[in-house]
Amino acid sequence: MWADLVFLGQIAVKSSVAVALAALGELVAERSGVLNLGVEGMMLMGALAGFAAALTTGDPWLGLGAAALVGAALAGLHAFFAVALRANQVLAGLALTILGAGLSSFLGRSLAGQSGPRFRPLHLPWLSDIPVAGEIFFTQSAPAYLLYGLAPLLWYWLFRTGSGLRVRACGQGAASADAAGVNVARTRALCTVLGGALAGLGGAYLSLSYTPGWATGMTGGQGWIAVAMVVFAAWRPLGAVAGAMLFGLFQALQFWFQATGQELVPAWLLRMLPYLLTIAVLAVVQGSPSLRRRAGAPADLGRPFAREG
Amino acid sequence: MAANTNTIARGEPLLSCRGVCKRFGAVAANRDVDLDVWPGRVHALLGENGAGKSTLMSILAGRYRPDGGVIRVRGAPVAFASPAQARTAGIGMVHQRFMLIESMSVAENVRLAAPGARDADIAALGERYGLSVDPARLVADLSMGERQRVEIVKLLMRGADILIFDEPTSILAPAEVEALFSVLRRLKAEGRAIVLITHKLDEVLALADDISILRRGRVVAGCLTLDQAPGRRELARLMVGREVLLSVEKPPRDCGAEDETVLAAQGLSGLDASGRPAFADVDLAVRRGEIVAVIGVAGNGQDALARCLAGLGGGTAGSVAFAGHEGGRAMPAARWRGARGLSYVPEDRHGAGSVAAMSLAENALLTGQADERGGPLLDLARGAAIVERAVRDYRLKAESPQAPAGSLSGGNLQKLILARELAAEPALLLAEQPTQGLDLAAAEDVWQALLDLRSRAAVLLFTGDLKEALSLADRLAVIFRGRILDVIAADDPTAIERVGLLMAGVAAPATADGGRNGTGACA
Ligand SMILES: Nc1ncnc2c1ncn2[C@@H]1O[C@H](COP(=O)(O)OP(=O)(O)OP(=O)(O)O)[C@@H](O)[C@H]1O
Ligand SMILES: [Mg+2]
Numbered sequence: 001m002w003a004d005l006v007f008l009g010q011i012a013v014k015s016s017v018a019v020a021l022a023a024l025g026e027l028v029a030e031r032s033g034v035l036n037l038g039v040e041g042m043m044l045m046g047a048l049a050g051f052a053a054a055l056t057t058g059d060p061w062l063g064l065g066a067a068a069l070v071g072a073a074l075a076g077l078h079a080f081f082a083v084a085l086r087a088n089q090v091l092a093g094l095a096l097t098i099l100g101a102g103l104s105s106f107l108g109r110s111l112a113g114q115s116g117p118r119f120r121p122l123h124l125p126w127l128s129d130i131p132v133a134g135e136i137f138f139t140q141s142a143p144a145y146l147l148y149g150l151a152p153l154l155w156y157w158l159f160r161t162g163s164g165l166r167v168r169a170c171g172q173g174a175a176s177a178d179a180a181g182v183n184v185a186r187t188r189a190l191c192t193v194l195g196g197a198l199a200g201l202g203g204a205y206l207s208l209s210y211t212p213g214w215a216t217g218m219t220g221g222q223g224w225i226a227v228a229m230v231v232f233a234a235w236r237p238l239g240a241v242a243g244a245m246l247f248g249l250f251q252a253l254q255f256w257f258q259a260t261g262q263e264l265v266p267a268w269l270l271r272m273l274p275y276l277l278t279i280a281v282l283a284v285v286q287g288s289p290s291l292r293r294r295a296g297a298p299a300d301l302g303r304p305f306a307r308e309g
Numbered sequence: 310m311a312a313n314t315n316t317i318a319r320g321e322p323l324l325s326c327r328g329v330c331k332r333f334g335a336v337a338a339n340r341d342v343d344l345d346v347w348p349g350r351v352h353a354l355l356g357e358n359g360a361g362k363s364t365l366m367s368i369l370a371g372r373y374r375p376d377g378g379v380i381r382v383r384g385a386p387v388a389f390a391s392p393a394q395a396r397t398a399g400i401g402m403v404h405q406r407f408m409l410i411e412s413m414s415v416a417e418n419v420r421l422a423a424p425g426a427r428d429a430d431i432a433a434l435g436e437r438y439g440l441s442v443d444p445a446r447l448v449a450d451l452s453m454g455e456r457q458r459v460e461i462v463k464l465l466m467r468g469a470d471i472l473i474f475d476e477p478t479s480i481l482a483p484a485e486v487e488a489l490f491s492v493l494r495r496l497k498a499e500g501r502a503i504v505l506i507t508h509k510l511d512e513v514l515a516l517a518d519d520i521s522i523l524r525r526g527r528v529v530a531g532c533l534t535l536d537q538a539p540g541r542r543e544l545a546r547l548m549v550g551r552e553v554l555l556s557v558e559k560p561p562r563d564c565g566a567e568d569e570t571v572l573a574a575q576g577l578s579g580l581d582a583s584g585r586p587a588f589a590d591v592d593l594a595v596r597r598g599e600i601v602a603v604i605g606v607a608g609n610g611q612d613a614l615a616r617c618l619a620g621l622g623g624g625t626a627g628s629v630a631f632a633g634h635e636g637g638r639a640m641p642a643a644r645w646r647g648a649r650g651l652s653y654v655p656e657d658r659h660g661a662g663s664v665a666a667m668s669l670a671e672n673a674l675l676t677g678q679a680d681e682r683g684g685p686l687l688d689l690a691r692g693a694a695i696v697e698r699a700v701r702d703y704r705l706k707a708e709s710p711q712a713p714a715g716s717l718s719g720g721n722l723q724k725l726i727l728a729r730e731l732a733a734e735p736a737l738l739l740a741e742q743p744t745q746g747l748d749l750a751a752a753e754d755v756w757q758a759l760l761d762l763r764s765r766a767a768v769l770l771f772t773g774d775l776k777e778a779l780s781l782a783d784r785l786a787v788i789f790r791g792r793i794l795d796v797i798a799a800d801d802p803t804a805i806e807r808v809g810l811l812m813a814g815v816a817a818p819a820t821a822d823g824g825r826n827g828t829g830a831c832a
Contacts, residue, residue: 162424165420166421168413169410172411172412173411175408176408176410176418177410178372178391179372179392179402179404180408180418180463181391181393181396181422183391183393288584299412307372307373307391
């Protein structure tokens with residue numbers, strides 16, 4: 001029983017890493033006021049680029065780097081349209097997702113089904129030996145450890161440093177930030193690109209660790225879950241990771257029910273739960289004026305900023 | 310009138326403009342403007358609504374780029390590409406609409422403008438200038454006066470020595486105005502240069518060293534010193550280009566026929582927008598043929614009360630009756646929303662009063678379309694007619710009825726909203742701060758319109774301006790901490806004094822004849 005639960009926990013964490021990385025990226029972009037619905041497309045391209053680079057070089061770390069670069073480049077495209085040209089962010093983001101899906105399926109044809117290098121579970125001295133918690137969290141592959149470090153780092157950056165304050169100001173009140181001397185366009189572009197790099201990493205985690213190899217459309221909607229998790233977490237980094245872990249738990253339960261043949265909760269319900277929970281959180285937060293004021297939902301999210309009328 | 314240049318030697322101006330021009334499409338907001346601002350002096354910039362004052366200041370603060378002209382700071386020509394550069398040159402501006410992020414704390418807002426400012430620094434600076442605000446509080450929870458203090462702290466924190474204030478007093482209560490002025494005097498004494506935009510002559514005479522007047526984008530009087538300045542009447546004439554009376558004649562109340570009560574609130578309590586109790590136990594009646602003013606210092610629950618009476622919700626207990634119809638108990642007035650006969654002029658003209666991206670004609674139709682004449686089609690001609698009437702009657706300055714509302718200056722937008730609400734021929738007009746930010750002539754037009762309406766309808770006026778309340782209203786209801794402390798007849802000789810005390814929360818002893826619930830004198 002105990003061993004079963006630990007196993008379930010391991011799978012849950014394993015299943016959450018890609019969503020968590022992508023959600024952190026989207027969170028940074030949205031905190032700066034840019035809505036990027038291209039996460040799914042950036043993850044797919046990241047997954048492909050990561051796998052291809054790892055295959056040619058034999059080094060999964062180089063794969064991870066390539067994925068981050070490709071994700072950043074695609075996000076740069078979004079920044080160009082959404083920030084520089086002040087295009088509609090919803091449309092630009094959707095276009096990016098369609099582009100990423102189409103392009104990755106086209107470019108990845110020859111790679112489908114091949115096997116290449118991957119990240120293997122990494123045993124950490126001390127940490128991995130802690131009973132239960134250590135077994136769940138510290139028997140993962142390297143990208144998961146990257147995530148553990150990244151989440152508190154992003155929190156610290158956004159809420160405890162001057163540049164983080166400027167990022168949040170661009171999302172909460174672009175005109176006020178501008179009047180205070182912040183370069184809104186540059187801040188937003190940089191945050192969007194950083195978000196794309198993280199989405200690329202998330203994609204590469206899938207093709208280099210979670211389900212090694214390349215398959216068309218292998219993200220299976222995890223990019224959209226990541227977008228939902230940002231809202232679920234009320235734009236807080238640690239909350240986004242927690243939300244992703246919850247998603248991972250639902251995934252793990254699905255596998256478990258499949259493996260044991262007993263379906264306590266129907267699979268379709270588990271697949272729906274992340275979205276239902278997001279809606280529930282939205283309803284609760286929006287329903288309470290005091291929560292709404294503090295939730296941190298960027299007031300200028302999705303609104304292009306122009307100084308002169 | 311020829312530009313009157315001052316020749317008294319007082320050294321190099323800290324800031325000087327020569328020939329500054331700025332166009333917005335077909336509108337020339339600034340034409341050939343010259344302006345000099347000296348250290349240790351307050352320069353008052355006057356002018357009617359839409360004269361181009363805010364535009365000129367936004368150019369100096371780096372928000373807009375001028376189409377032509379030279380700007381020099383400490384003698385060196387500058388061309389700001391962004392507010393950040395103006396800031397580096399030592400120019401700071403408190404905008405008409407505050408540039409604060411509501412969901413962040415005071416300290417975070419200050420740090421945004423002045424990186425590295427610690428809470429202790431903010432508190433110390435606040436202490437020194439009489440600008441204290443708790444750095445940990447959320448801006449959304451602050452009163453308008455407190456927000457303004459935060460804006461000033463932001464400027465001082467980054468060491469700005471050219472300070473621009475765009476109509477800083479229009480949102481302040483009388484006591485707060487005094488506090489602001491002592492801050493400004495102090496800044497002046499430190500040798501900083503101050504530009505003050507205002508529509509109020511008293512403030513100009515109390516504070517200004519130099520005066521410039523803009524009209525239709527041009528300087529009509531440049532850099533007069535206070536002793537050169539003509540009298541109040543002449544100043545007012547220069548500002549708006551016509552004779553202004555500076556006061557209105559209030560005809561005696563005519564209550565011959567029936568004393569028909571239009572709006573009656575009983576034991577009304579309610580919450581503000583963030584769900585905290587804002588007003589309690591309010592009893593208030595407004596009859597046809599009278600103007601009742603609810604007067605109080607900003608932040609005493611009057612905005613929530615106005616919203617509730619206008620039928621926008623927020624009520625928790627009590628009842629409201631409107632034109633003989635009893636309102637519900639739990640949510641008083643909710644059913645008056647859009648009711649025929651009630652017109653509402655909200656204080657927030659940008660958010661609640663208009664839609665910036667829609668045309669003036671469309672904005673003119675936003676309310677009052679629900680009547681039987683409306684039908685399913687938009688009667689754009691009627692909207693255009695309302696706009697044109699506002700242009701004629703209230704001297705609204707607009708390109709055309711098709712221009713977007715966002716292109717109007719603050720005062721002109723207010724004129725449009727008033728014209729719209731008056732066009733509906735309401736039984737009750739509920740107006741919140743209707744002359745806030747209006748120039749003298751426009752304010753006079755609005756006062757006259759309200760007094761005209763009084764003969765046909767009831768008017769409930771929410772204002773923080775004691776002079777306005779006394780010259781318009783028949784009865785004054787003083788609100789303090791969400792309660793109506795007393796209702797005083799305006800013709801009571803002790804009214805000024807008693808209202809002033811009550812606004813500060815000091816209950817005055819009732820006078821012998823007991824002006825309580827003063828009924829207002831009839832002719
Ligand atoms: N962003 C804009 N787009 C188009 N027109 C504008 C814009 N801003 C201002 N204008 C126009 O420029 C003129 C000057 O406006 P400005 O806001 O400077 O007036 P103001 O003197 O500050 O008036 P008020 O006393 O009402 O605030 C007005 O006619 C206004 O309609
Ligand atoms: Mg203005």
